[in-house]
Amino acid sequence: MHLSQQDLFTGLITMAIIGFALLGIELALKNKILNKLFGRKLLHFTAICTCAFAIHRFENRLLLASVFLLFFFILLGVIRNGWMQVNDYRTYGIAFFPLAFAALLFIPFFSDFIIVYAVLILGISDALAGICGEYFGKQKIIFLAENKSWVGFTGFYVSALAVSLFYFNNFSLQGILLCIALALLPAITELFSYRGSDNLTVPLFTGAWALLLIDLSAVQIQTLLLVAILLAVLSAFSMYKKWLTFSGATAACWVALLLFIAGEYKAFIAPGIFLISGSLLSKLNKPQQEKEGRNAKQVFANGITGIIFMILYGIVKEEIYLITAIVSFCISMADSTSSELGFYFKGATFDILSFEKLQPGVSGGISAAGTLAGLAGAMLLAFITSYFYSFSLSVFLCILIAGFAGMLADSILGSWLQIKYKTLDGKLCDDEENGAKKVKGLSWCTNDMVNILSNMLITLLFFYIFKQIH
Template sequence: MTSALRRAVAFALVGFASVIAPVADRLFAPDIATLVAAVPFLLLTGGLHVVESGVIFELFARPGDRRDGRLYGLAGFSLSIAALILLAIQFDMPTAVPVAATLILSVGNVGAHVVRAQGGEPIVATAGFVVAGFLAGFGSFVLSGSISGGRPAFPVLVFLAASGALLAALLRSMLFERDDPLVIISVGLLLWLFTDLSISLSTSGIAIALAITVALGYVSYALETASLPGMLTGVLLSLLTIVIGDYGWFAMLITFFGGGGLASKFRYDEKVIRGIAQENDGARGSGNVLANSLIALFAVLAAAASPRLTGVHPDLFLFVFAGSVAAAMSDTLSSEFGGLYDAPRLITTFERVEPGTDGGVTWQGELAGIAGAGIIAAIALLLFETITLGGAGVIVASGFIGMTTDSLLGATIEGRWVGNQGVNFLATLSAGIAGAVLAVATNIVAL
């Protein structure tokens, strides 16, 4: 057993102690339960700062801990568990959540290290993390539910475990090992949100959703249209969109993912020569995927929470979602196709600029962008009974507004105050807002 695998197993064993949370919550009043469940982890956090050597230090020490002479990694791990337990007992978070978040990460790490020890490639190690984390998360909810006297239905348990494992794998692929506490807290908060939404699912529904998203994620990675973090981001967002939204929402999102990825690959060698090619051989990373999809994710979550938590009709967020995705599609097609043509003009002054200049546009690119927004609008028109021709027009207009905003920001602030991903986010935000405003203004959606 390698030292990294041995350390991962040791962390997982500490993580199993989090099961004290549902036990204490079942047996004691909240204040006493907090003392019983959280305080031991807080004491462990403080005590580890003085451990400088010995068997415990050698077992848990990461490279950074050895350099600093303190078990900061284990201390942060314990502190994050204590924080989630405090939230669970004092603020009505299900006590299964801290257990699941902790074990998804810690057991997932064990799975990844087992695969790495066998010489597995990064994507295989990530698959090992996701599978082990999923099984740990599912088992955590079952065990905690048995202790507390209630648990969600089987399909919902599968969704919660899969979502948590995918988010943890995504964060682990982007962060350092010392950032594990951030992963635990992030997964815990996501699971808390989903348990509060009271999601309803069938067994066949979750099976189809998982099969579709995993297959598409593998294809995107195999075709090199997305990096490993980008693939994980796309798979997670697709799963959430199918389950929390519906297949119509997913159809719009996956059209952007697939169409945008293929557009980046189109005449790639020529784009390299012209200096406008997407980096990483056209494979989109997690930052790019999130920048273009974060508003869409917010919209699908807000729609699921409406009108109970937001007080507005869910269709309003459908237009936010469709508008932001239309903008992402418009901007991608405009850039990837328009950049292949000569003599672009700066959108603010209309002077000629070199291809690839931020804010430079061509009429061919503008047409490609409008066509991209039209594709998203057509999907919405076909798959949603509430979307009429007027609603489709709102989506196209929103996509055009987002694409134009992207060009304007590229010509004015990109490279000075924000980067490309920040501009993409602001463009999809403007499109989402435009979609909501236009839908209300044209009486398609009533507030």
């Protein structure tokens, strides 16, 4: 790869600034000039904004992406070996941001202009959100895995709005409305962080969001903002009906905003059918009736693969991405219908791999009623979406088969990898109850993780096969 004089100079300046910042902040912390939080956030701001400068100035984009990817692996090794710890617990956040920048640079449809904007949002707004939340956010809420506050969210949104206004330098009514909309999704994204994962998710989804919004007309932006208000009302209703928890409703808003901007109103058909049917079916089972609804982890476990493909559809406008997104939601629909109705009818249930008899409701188990219910659920979603999108019979059958296959894959992974416990009375279960002991599976492989892995596996397989035959 060619390294120009400008690239060499830019690289040296970037490393020098970050190096001096790291040294200066470390000395300030030791001499108690700065506290740990301010020092950490100042380093975050300096390092990431300096990276934005490097992205703006660098000529060889692929070379810079490779450098960021190299730094990701270096930082990953440093953290894993315990040579660097910026929090009281192990976090990979400092390694995630070069990974995000490398991904954005490797993806051709992201312009440098959009990438720099996404990086600045991470560098400025994420740092301010942390400071505001720590010092002024008294009431903390766990949206995914970390304590967050609405004060921190407000700090993120207001600063992201200011960055957007000055970066795009458009103070017309359309420009202001655009910036109001642009700041919304990154601020929500930051709420769902796990040990620094927002350093990866914020720039990636900010870049995708900006790419989808930047060419909208004033009327389209106004419609989007009205839809955002409507989604907030519907989320409140879903909490009232106990379909979703507070974190689940916030996650659903995030998903719905991306669905609408990528695929307009029709994009709500598949996930809408899944959400409503799943919520209604869950009320059939008495243990489920006492629950508050799906939380953010469950929303993302069932929706993240579909939303990524819907975003790709919104960007490249190729139907294969739309069909693949629908397949992902069809898998979730089949799995949810199978689980709820299989548990309700309580027929003979067997482990899909060992064929040992299982208690209904344990992951990895299949029954005749549950299997037929899953097939019916996949057929329902495939039929309705095929009708509204005018898909051919062959596409309908492909969606149906993939949805059913995804349900079976979920059961296979649930039996093979998912962590299982045995209660004191000898019954196998998915959750750690009082006195229950782990007997099989991987500790990190929960039911939500199985949902993600099986959905992603079958969805990607479908995408590859469908692309080959069409």
